[in-house]
Amino acid sequence: MIAAIYIAVAILFVVGALLTLYRIVRGPSILDRMIASDVLLTTLILAVGADMVINNHSRSVPIMLVLSAIAIFATVAVARYVSKQDRAITGAVPPDDHQAAKGGS
Amino acid sequence: MTNTGTVYPGAPEAVPPAPATRKELRWRLWVQLPLLITLVALWMLLWGTLSWLSFVSGMLVAFAVTRSFYLPPVELSGRFNPFWFAVFLARFAADLVVGSFGVAFQALGPRGITRNSMVAVDLVTRSDFIITLTSIAISLIPGSIVAEVDRHESIIYLHALTTDSDEAVIALRLKVLSVERALVRALGSAADVKATGVLAMSGPTAGIPVSPPRKGRDS
Amino acid sequence: MMPDDVLDLLAAVLLLLGAFLSMAAGVGLVRFPDALSRLHAATKPQILGLIFILAAIALSSRSWSTLLVLAPILVFQMLTSPISAHMVARAGYRTGNFRSDLMHVDDLEEVVERATRESAD
Structure with missing residues (x-):
């Protein structure tokens, strides 16, 4: 019974990670990729935790700790980069709505 | 979470902290006390030990962090239910x-x-x-x-x-x-x-x- | 049934719930139409999934001290994930990474427009 549940857990994690990977590859924007890689990292943290339960050890706690603490850095860096770049080019206006009003500049 | 400085250009700039008197300093410490306690507790949890060594080192780290990464003091309401x-x-x-x-x-x-x-x-x-x-x-x-x-x-x-x-x-x-x-x-x-x-x-x-x-x- | 078995089964079920949320996040990432919606899919295994997994770890090791060691993980995640979600949502909105045809109400549009006009003057 419990062994079956463990196998189901592993399958669910793998399916989730593969779908996330698909979104990283497909994009389309860098933000989509960033969100997806954030989810991949979360999946990794959860899977490391699940591994501790299944194989009955507690060696991976520091890994979970460090990953959960530093997961924010990449996301914030990319988000800041994206907004800065956007301000420089389009003046922070959503491009699809307002390009026409500005005469396509 | 509350950083919106770039959206509203008319917003006033953050005022740099004025030189503090002794009383103000004590007040600032009192206001920051919850933050310090939280940081020390987090530090002790990180080490996983409730010892004097982790408490003292946690205090030192908390002071260093709050000094070097200065944030405007969070104004708590002073009420907790x-x-x-x-x-x-x-x-x-x-x-x-x-x-x-x-x-x-x-x-x-x-x-x-x-x-x-x-x-x-x-x-x-x-x-x-x-x-x-x-x-x-x-x-x-x-x-x-x-x-x-x-x-x-x-x-x-x-x-x-x-x-x-x-x-x-x-x-x-x-x-x-x-x-x-x-x-x-x-x-x-x-x-x-x-x-x-x-x-x-x-x-x-x-x-x-x-x-x-x-x-x-x-x- | 021994209490130990019950605890192990409970831990396994918690793992299953956490893994389910993680899988649903993957499905949401693929199926949701724009970046802002996908962000919602991302936030759910981050907190509840993590709580499930941490509870499973604490149950299977059967000690309160493990719970104390695990607490900072949740604290970090709860402090950092709203910030990163906020920054991504902000950047996503500003760069137009959403489908405005899927917006029922958009109270922010006017505000951002005005701020842009003012900064342009």
């Missing part, structure tokens, strides 16, 4: 479960996603502390994310999944206001408690801004 805080935590946990599985089933369901909204909610409080806590709580509950905060007007703008009707938008606003009320009951200042209490008594839709909420504010 454990009962209402427990009520808030219980409601938050329920919201978390309902929201998480709601979004999960929406992702798996046959209809997929319908329409979303970017909703402005005019909070009652003027305290940065309550605005921040409300935004964090709302962002942690799946299905709504705070995208923008106007701390001068206490308006938070949140993106919410499946708010495809005006009723859903109003329900969302009520939800946010009720989270705010729960937080104010637990941690807010006496004035805030009064303000949100009035809001609670004067009918279910009181205090809800008509959308769009601010027309011609700058005229």
Whole structure:
């Protein structure tokens, strides 16, 4: 019974990670990729935790700790980069709505 | 969470801290005490030991961190009600479960996603502390994310999944206001408690801004 | 049934719930139409999924001290994930990474427009 549940857990994690990977590859924007890689990292943290339960050890706690603490850095860096770049080019206006009003500049 | 300096160019710049007298220094230390205690507790949890060594080293690290990464001191209200805080935590946990599985089933369901909204909610409080806590709580509950905060007007703008009707938008606003009320009951200042209490008594839709909420504010 | 077995089964069920949320996040990432919606899919295994997994770890090791060691993980995640979600949502909105035809109400549009106009003057 419990062994079956463990196998189901592993399958669910793998399916989730593969779908996330698909979104990283497909994009389309860098933000989509960033969100997806954030989810991949979360999946990794959860899977490391699940591994501790299944194989009955507690060696991976520091890994979970460090990953959960530093997961924010990449996301914030990319988000800041994206907004800065956007301000420089389009003046922070959503491009699809307002390009026409500005005469396509 | 409350950094909106780039959106509102008219916003006043943050004032650099003035040279402090002794009394002010003591006050600042007192105000920062909860932060210091939290940092020390976190440090001791990280080491996993409750020893004097970890306590003293935690104190040193907490002082170093608060000195070198200076933040404007968080103004706490000086009020804490454990009962209402427990009520808030219980409601938050329920919201978390309902929201998480709601979004999960929406992702798996046959209809997929319908329409979303970017909703402005005019909070009652003027305290940065309550605005921040409300935004964090709302962002942690799946299905709504705070995208923008106007701390001068206490308006938070949140993106919410499946708010495809005006009723859903109003329900969302009520939800946010009720989270705010729960937080104010637990941690807010006496004035805030009064303000949100009035809001609670004067009918279910009181205090809800008509959308769009601010027309011609700058005229 | 021994209490130990019950605890192990409970831990396994918690793992299953956490893994389910993680899988649903992957499905949401693929199926949701724009970046802002996908962000919602991302936030749910981050907190509740993590709570499930941490509870399972604490149950299977059967000690309160493990719970204390695990608490900072949740604290970090609860402090950082709203900030990153906020920054991504903000950047996503500003760069137009959403489908405005899927927006029922957009209270922010006018505000951002005005701020842009003012900064352009």
